[in-house]
Amino acid sequence: QVQLVESGGSLVQAGGSLRLSCAVSEPAFSTYAAGWFRQAPGKEREFVAAIIGSGSSAYYEDAVKGRFTISRDNAKNTVYLQMNNLKPEDTAVYYCAARMGGRNYYTEAAYDYWGQGTQVTVSS
Numbered sequence: 001q002v003q004l005v006e007s008g009g010s011l012v013q014a015g016g017s018l019r020l021s022c023a024v025s026e027p028a029f030s031t032y033a034a035g036w037f038r039q040a041p042g043k044e045r046e047f048v049a050a051i052i053g054s055g056s057s058a059y060y061e062d063a064v065k066g067r068f069t070i071s072r073d074n075a076k077n078t079v080y081l082q083m084n085n086l087k088p089e090d091t092a093v094y095y096c097a098a099r100m101g102g103r104n105y106y107t108e109a110a111y112d113y114w115g116q117g118t119q120v121t122v123s124s
Contacts, residue, residue, distance in 0.1 A: 002026045002113040006096045009118030012086055016122070020081040022096030022115055030054065030074040033099050035111060036081045038092035038120075045095065049081060050105030059105055063089070086122045093117040 003025040012018055026032065035050035049070035051058045058070050069082040079096060097111035104110040 002032075002098060004096045004098060004113055004115035006094065006115040006118040009094060009120045011121040011123065014087055014122055014124050016086050017082070017084045018086065018120060020083065020094055020096075020118060020120070022079045022081075024077045024079070024096075024098060024113075026077060026098075029072075029077040029098075031100055033101070033105055034070075034072060034079040035097045035099075035105055036070060036079075037095045037097060037108065038090075039095070039117075040092040043092075045108060047106045048094070051079065052105075083120070086120075088122045088124045091120060091122050093119050 005023045008020040010018055030053050033052050036048040037045050038048050039045040047061050049060045049068055051070045051072055055072045067085045072079040095117045096115040098113045099111045
C-alpha cells in the first residue's frame, strides 16, 4: 500500500557529498519511522540510519556517524539522507524503508515498506 521511491544516487569522488531522497506515498507519514539501509556487492544489507516519526531523534551506524545526516520533511512526505565526506566503502545500493510505530530501527525485519533502491558509487 505504501510506496517508497528513492532518488539522488550518483557517482561521486571520494570526499564528495550526495543527498538521497525518499518520497513516501502516505499522507500520514509523520506516524511512520523511516530508515536507510545499504547493500554493497557481495554483502548483506546493513543498517545506515533511522529517524522517528517526529524527526526529533535519529540513529546511525557507527561507520557513518559524523558524516551522514538523516532528516525528514513530513509536510512533503519525504525522508533524506545527507551524505558528506563520502568514502569508497560507502558504495552500495541505498534503500529507504518505513514502519508504523515500533521501537526497533536497526533490522530489516522491523520495517514494513521498502523502496527499490538507488545506486551510490564513490570513486577513489
